[in-house]
Amino acid sequence: MDKKHAEAIIKGLTDKEKRRDWLQFLRYIPQGYDQNIEDIAHDFCFKKGFNVLLVTDRQRRNEAVCVACGHMVELPEGVKHKDACKCPVCGCAGEVVHAWRRQGMERRGFFLYFQKADYDKTLVTCRGIYFNMYLAVGQGDPAPCYAFEDHSYMLFTPNGVDHRSVHDYIGYSISYNKHKSAFTRFSNYWNAGGYFMSRGVPEMNLGIALGSLFDSIKGTCLEHCQADYMIELDGDIVKYLEFYLKHPKTELIVKNGLSRLIVDKIVEKKSGPVNWRAKTMTGFLRLPHLGRKEKQYLKGLAGCIGGNWLSVMQDYVTGHPERSITDLPSDHSLINEFEIRDDLLDRLRAINGYGITTPKVFKYLGSCIMSSRRLNMSDALTYWSDYLYSAVERELDLRDTAIMYPNNLRRAHDNLVSQLKLRANALLNKKIAETLENREKLSYQSGKYFCRPAKDTEELIAEGSALHHCVGTYAEKYAAGKTNIVLVRAMEAPDAPLVTMEISPENEVIQVRADRNRTPKPEILAFVEEYKAKVLANLRKGRKAA
Numbered sequence: 001m002d003k004k005h006a007e008a009i010i011k012g013l014t015d016k017e018k019r020r021d022w023l024q025f026l027r028y029i030p031q032g033y034d035q036n037i038e039d040i041a042h043d044f045c046f047k048k049g050f051n052v053l054l055v056t057d058r059q060r061r062n063e064a065v066c067v068a069c070g071h072m073v074e075l076p077e078g079v080k081h082k083d084a085c086k087c088p089v090c091g092c093a094g095e096v097v098h099a100w101r102r103q104g105m106e107r108r109g110f111f112l113y114f115q116k117a118d119y120d121k122t123l124v125t126c127r128g129i130y131f132n133m134y135l136a137v138g139q140g141d142p143a144p145c146y147a148f149e150d151h152s153y154m155l156f157t158p159n160g161v162d163h164r165s166v167h168d169y170i171g172y173s174i175s176y177n178k179h180k181s182a183f184t185r186f187s188n189y190w191n192a193g194g195y196f197m198s199r200g201v202p203e204m205n206l207g208i209a210l211g212s213l214f215d216s217i218k219g220t221c222l223e224h225c226q227a228d229y230m231i232e233l234d235g236d237i238v239k240y241l242e243f244y245l246k247h248p249k250t251e252l253i254v255k256n257g258l259s260r261l262i263v264d265k266i267v268e269k270k271s272g273p274v275n276w277r278a279k280t281m282t283g284f285l286r287l288p289h290l291g292r293k294e295k296q297y298l299k300g301l302a303g304c305i306g307g308n309w310l311s312v313m314q315d316y317v318t319g320h321p322e323r324s325i326t327d328l329p330s331d332h333s334l335i336n337e338f339e340i341r342d343d344l345l346d347r348l349r350a351i352n353g354y355g356i357t358t359p360k361v362f363k364y365l366g367s368c369i370m371s372s373r374r375l376n377m378s379d380a381l382t383y384w385s386d387y388l389y390s391a392v393e394r395e396l397d398l399r400d401t402a403i404m405y406p407n408n409l410r411r412a413h414d415n416l417v418s419q420l421k422l423r424a425n426a427l428l429n430k431k432i433a434e435t436l437e438n439r440e441k442l443s444y445q446s447g448k449y450f451c452r453p454a455k456d457t458e459e460l461i462a463e464g465s466a467l468h469h470c471v472g473t474y475a476e477k478y479a480a481g482k483t484n485i486v487l488v489r490a491m492e493a494p495d496a497p498l499v500t501m502e503i504s505p506e507n508e509v510i511q512v513r514a515d516r517n518r519t520p521k522p523e524i525l526a527f528v529e530e531y532k533a534k535v536l537a538n539l540r541k542g543r544k545a546a
Contacts, residue, residue, distance in 0.1 A: 051094025056140035065142035068092040257302025272307025306339040347385035431479040466497040
């Protein structure tokens with residue numbers, strides 16, 4: 001509803017105090033929908049790919065009216081109904097529509113419209129406006145008809161944001177809503193429920209009439225809010241304006257190229273390592289010293305620094321008070337990687353834990369990248385942190401620089417991981433060997449076939465590789481005695497994998513698998529049935545007797 005309708009409804013409130021409060025609030029809200037608002041809705045509906053080139057005369061199908069600019073234009077030869085076409089006058093792309101093929105077209109939308117407040121021009125108001133456009137195509141009328149309705153009202157004052165909405169549910173009830181914070185109905189999506197938000201319409205961005213924003217904040221409490229730097233917030237721009245009123249130092253933060261910290265706070269709800277209550281830049285960033293060189297370093301990374309890289313800077317100067325953040329890299333792509341991948345900060349901290357300072361980390365990794373084109377900085381950091389962790393597990397001496405800083409990082413990483421796997425397999429093999437004598441009772445021979453328990457992890461892996469199944473992953477369970485793996489072989493080829501059996505500790509057959517998990521041949525199944533009757537059945541009886 002519009003302001004006039006809202007005022008009429010509020011006058012019916014029985015609570016005098018509440019009515020007085022609402023009427024006082026509505027005094028600040030401008031009334032009506034001027035030509036500028038209609039022009040904004042028109043741009044939403046007919047620009048950037050949504051235009052309509054309306055052909056009204058069947059006899060002159062190469063002549064059309066461009067709804068976006070209102071001019072009569074000539075279409076290319078052979079253009080048909082619903083074909084894509086661009087207006088030769090205004091350049092707006094859209095589709096050709098034959099008036100006799102459609103009754104009408106309807107489009108809906110929503111946008112934020114900013115204005116100076118009535119009665120106090122130092123304050124700013126924002127209205128969330130719905131619009132509904134109807135184009136009478138069937139009548140050949142190129143003039144669209146618009147209907148508008150306010151969804152909500154926001155009043156920006158030095159003390160914060162007063163956000164309200166009134167809804168008249170005809171025949172049911174009226175709701176008077178005072179919201180705790182600023183938000184917009186469609187702040188998170190460009191198109192919802194059939195409502196157009198924007199697809200790059202000039203001077204508009206995801207439902208914001210940017211021209212109205214910049215015009216309305218001049219000479220107000222929002223004059224220095226740096227809104228032009230925060231357009232990337234799209235529909236959440238009202239949250240930014242509220243944030244600015246709450247934290248006046250926001251202007252200084254944005255000017256120093258730290259807008260990403262604010263975006264993280266507003267959009268992703270990440271407070272990060274920031275002191276939002278601080279009154280100085282050093283307090284805000286929790287950095288002990290910000291001289292001219294440090295400020296230049298921050299400005300050189302404008303828009304890149306988020307919570308993760310700020311943590312890198314804080315860690316460095318906290319551990320080394322005599323050092324400066326200017327010792328750190330200034331590569332935009334690297335810092336963006338840190339902001340996108342949270343794990344890189346943890347990996348860097350893990351490497352710092354071995355006594356390696358952050359500048360040394362990136363200096364060494366830079367040399368690794370130079371010697372191997374297949375590595376980038378984030379991958380190299382991942383390899384090195386894993387390598388150092390594995391080196392500690394292997395009890396290598398990290399005081400040896402050849403171990404700490406290997407010449408070929410990737411090869412050293414892969415070799416050390418392989419050694420650890422072999423070491424792990426050796427431990428498993430030791431456990432398997434300790435139980436192998438007791439498992440010999442699972443062996444059996446009859447006719448052309450025999451079976452026996454697996455000897456070690458290498459045999460399990462080879463079995464799985466030859467028969468294309470996953471028995472190799474059973475090594476830990478087998479070593480722990482949680483299952484038994486019995487290998488079926490032919491007498492004529494005792495070393496060739498043929499069929500694999502899994503037998504439970506209770507001596508029950510769990511599964512029997514041939515190549516690619518297929519069912520074995522009938523003669524092998526007959527051998528398995530004989531095995532179950534003559535070996536496993538006796539073992540179960542022995543367990544019961546015991």
